[in-house]
Amino acid sequence: MSDPRWSEALAHLPDYLGNHVRVSVAALALGLLISLPLAIIARNRPVLRGTLLGLASIVQTVPGLALLALFYPLLLALTALTAAWLGFSFSAFGFLPAVLALALYSMLPVLRNTITGLSGVDPAVLEAAQGVGMTPRQSLTMVELPLALPVMMAGIRTAAVWVIGTATLSTPIGQTSLGNYIFAGLQTQNWVFVLFGCFAAAVLALVVDQLLALIENGLRNRSRVRTALGGLGIAALIAATLVPAIARPHARYVVGAKTFTEQYVLSALMAQRLQAAGLPTTTRAGLGSNVIFDALAAGDIDVYVDYSGTLWANQFHHTDIRPRAELLSELKTTLAKQDITLFGELGFENAYALVMPRKHADQLGIHSIADLASHAATMSIAGDYEFFSRPEWAGIQKAYGLTFRAQRQMQPDFMYAAVASGEVDVIAGYTSDGLIAKYDLVALADDRHAIPPYDAIVLLSPERRDDETLKAALRPLLGKIGIAEMREANLRASGNDASSSPDAVARWLWEKVGGKP
């Protein structure tokens, strides 16, 4: 435990574990509340039974990450409807979509095992239940459910383990969970965090599974003691995760971050500044880039850093490229219409750039994207998960007539090593990335201005428009973070040692830009 990353991971545990347990328990409870009655109703209705099991199976084939991501826009649309018609809105961010998606995810094993368990009851026993004068309801509660219980509990235990495991994927839609360790760890190459998150989720799943097994054992052997012990264990687990949430002063400020290293560092930096100004603050890191803007607009987060070109092309669907200053002022006006404040620029630009090894580029005489065009047909390109579906890529292809032999998607942090080793020929990298210098790569010039400017800008939620304390706390950052500082910060954060945690790098960056520790 000499590595400070372990103690940092441990410090997050009450928050992450508590949120993880809360969202899992709520999802499982909701799932059971829906699945059990449905299974009981469907057990003697073959058509309904087939339909339900079919639907649940289809849900199960949707990857957990996608299912969670789908619930966000769905709820966003729904809350717009309720706001318009019923005069109230709810947060489509974090807890609610996570609970709904996970509840849906839990349904298949519960439905299937309950139906299987109930239909496996010996018909002679059912006849006897009728013969001794039981009503259908008495037969269900006194005979069928007790006899089906072991199979049903097996299903519930499977569902519990699935939900706890899948809940780690709710981080990108804004629900804090043990997945925060995993997502942050993957992005910043902090393997201590990744391991810690996996281990914690596994232990939690095992503990809950064993507690449920104890309840099952108690019910089956009619041992009140064991049933009560299992129940108490579950209750204690829930209580233990609720107490710190109640005891902790509620954080009023939430800083958002997308899913890459720079965002982790910048959100940590802003959180540190807000805390230093006496504002209770938490971060919601690892948010999907389509989720984060809506979350800000809805007030689920208060502040985050976006990039002018990203908003221009992706959020507002502009296809034309404007000069830097013009684009910024236009953006400011557009954002203001949604009551979002463009508070200011940090000073550096994190643009997409086509990047290749300097040596290779010199050999081929490639200095600009235009030079690349004649070689592209024999080359392969790699980009992050969203690059090839972004309008910027279509713009580059159109402006330069680029067609590559192959294109691949990669985890951003792995792209640089891939292009340096010759695994791919070109990558769509980020200009602020420190790895460009580290691997001796070169960013190709965009002479035809197909790639928009990407100034890093601080956005404030409608609620924080006039929050002078917050503005005062963040103002020292504006215009202070140059590309050199950001590159070095990113390089430090992508290291795999104790000083590479986003918090540590943020502190370094703060000193670097002239702040007092």
Next chain:
Amino acid sequence: MPATPLIAYAHVGKSFDNGRVVAVDDVSLDVAEGEFLAVVGGSGSGKTTLLRLANRLIEADRGRIAVEGEDVSRIDPILLRRRIGYVFQSGGLFPHLTVADNVGITPKLLGWPQAEISARVDELLDLVRLDRAQHRDRLPHELSGGQRQRVGVARALAAKPRIVLMDEPFGALDPLTRDALGDDYRTLHRELGLTTVMITHDMTEALLLADRVAVMRGGKLLALGTPAELAANTDTYVGELLRTPRRQAERLGALRPRDGTA
């Protein structure tokens, strides 16, 4: 025979599969109070259906069935079943309940106080000759076939019914157990003043236990009478059913030791 039979079937019919399978075809039959009636027939003869019509485990299509003078179609089937004892083939015990809970189930459904149920369970275990201390808290799978069926009988008698219906109760037991159980039940039937209808495919058992025997075939009541009356019946099927017990009796008679000490 008393004026009002305890169970009265009048022109009762029941078919399954939209009339394609006729299980019971125009059967009229009275069971007197205190009578032990055995219904004999092969599989598919309709004997089990006939039994289940009496407590509405199966609903009749045609005809009228009266229990204790009341038309069963006018009685809530749940309440009807709680006042008629029913013994299932190979016990039909609830595998997750102890012997005591199995026996006490109908009183519990009727809302008896717990102390009364408990006392009744002990009384019944004595009645069916099971040791209270040893068997009360056991689960059905820990019992022998004969013990299970004794529990089945105790359960049927728990709510003090006047009528007991038995569906091939001793069919799955070994001959010795079966004999002992049959005799014990016959004693209970007499001592408690029960009215019993027992389904069996075994004519020997029927002749040994019952006051009257009804023979069913293809859903119809083919013959009805005391064992002596049945022996005089000229129907070939009835004759066929009687041939086995007769042959058994003859062979066993031939084996009887001369001094008659068997």
